[in-house]
Amino acid sequence: MKVQRLLTWLGLFVIALSFAVGCGGTSLISLSNPPTAPSTTLTVSAAATLQNVLEAIDPLFEQAHSDIEVSYNFASSGSLQQQIEQGAPTDVFISAATKQMNTLQEKNLILTETRRNMLSNRLALVVPKNSTLNLSDFRQLADTRVNRISIGEPRSVPLGQYAEEVFDNLNILESLQPKFVFASNIRGILSAVESGNADAGIVFVTDAQASDNVELVTIADEALHQPIVYPIAVVSSSPNVEAANTYTQFLFEDEARDTFQQFGFGTPGS
Structure with a gap:
């Protein structure tokens, strides 16, 4: 009798376990097949002024391409250029100017066929939110x-x-030089102005719009400086060229372009 009762209980257990698996509940099958981890991790070195917008786009990209994870390295374009020249692992480079990208291209450190102009921007004069200077023009900085x-x-x-370039074309560069407080990136410029440690600062329009603690005074005439263009390219030493191309292409698709526009960026030539 004891043996028969044991066999009965074992039979009931097997039936219950089969029912649970068949109904799609938490099961041994689901536990043994966890979600697949990304098979490729890209390192994207991008100008610091792109941090907010690229971090907003990243979930959209990783949702569309779950096999690719993106790790970002934000700094000034010149610093990133030097890192790439020194062999820092990088798959994609996005500069805030053509100069740095041109230098890397001349040294064959980017794949020239992948280079494209991605974004445009404008140059803004900003002052602290509580400023009493009542500035209205770049010339007043003198x-x-x-x-x-x-x-x-x-x-x-x-x-x-x-x-x-703007100051030189306005013939005020020499008179302004003793007043300059240099920063290594956009965050440093904004911090100086927001805290009142600087009476004014020169930033991109997108950064001025993103800060609640500065006031945008005016935007520079585009004839006073070289076009502000953000080129993007895959780095020659990338071991993940296919995935890097997938990422760069995504940044030109409608979902990403809409996000760039929401953050105030323009399209080169527009």
Whole structure:
């Protein structure tokens, strides 16, 4: 009798287990097949001014391409250029100016056929939110009321290069140089202006719009500086060229383009 009762209980257990598996509940089958992890991880080195928008686009990309995970490296375009020259593992490079991309192309460090101009931007003069200077024009930066102007370091930060072009074309560069407070990236410029440690700063329009603690005074005439273009390319040493091409192509698709537009970026030539 004991043996018969044991066999009965074993039979009931097998029936219950089969029923649970058949109904799609939590089962041994589901536990033994966890979600597939991404098979490729890309390193994307991008200008710091792109951080907010690329982080907003990233979930859209990884939802469409679950086999590819993206790791971002944000810094000034000049710093990223130097990292790539020194052999830092990088799959995709996005610069805030053509100069850095041109240098890498001349050294055969990018795949030329993958290079495309992705975005455009504008240059803005900003002041702290509570500023009492009542500035309205770039030329007023030469006034004695303005003591400190935060700009990007021109040797490595495109923002600084564009700013110097504007000042030079307005014939005020020499008079402004003693007032410059240099920053290594856009975050440093905004921080100086937001805190009041600088009376004014030169940033991209997209960054001015993203900060609640600065006031956008005016936008530079585009004739005063070289076109602000963001080129993108796959790095020659990338071991993941196919996945890198998939990522760059996604940034030109409608879903990504709409997000760029929402953050204030334009299309080159527009």
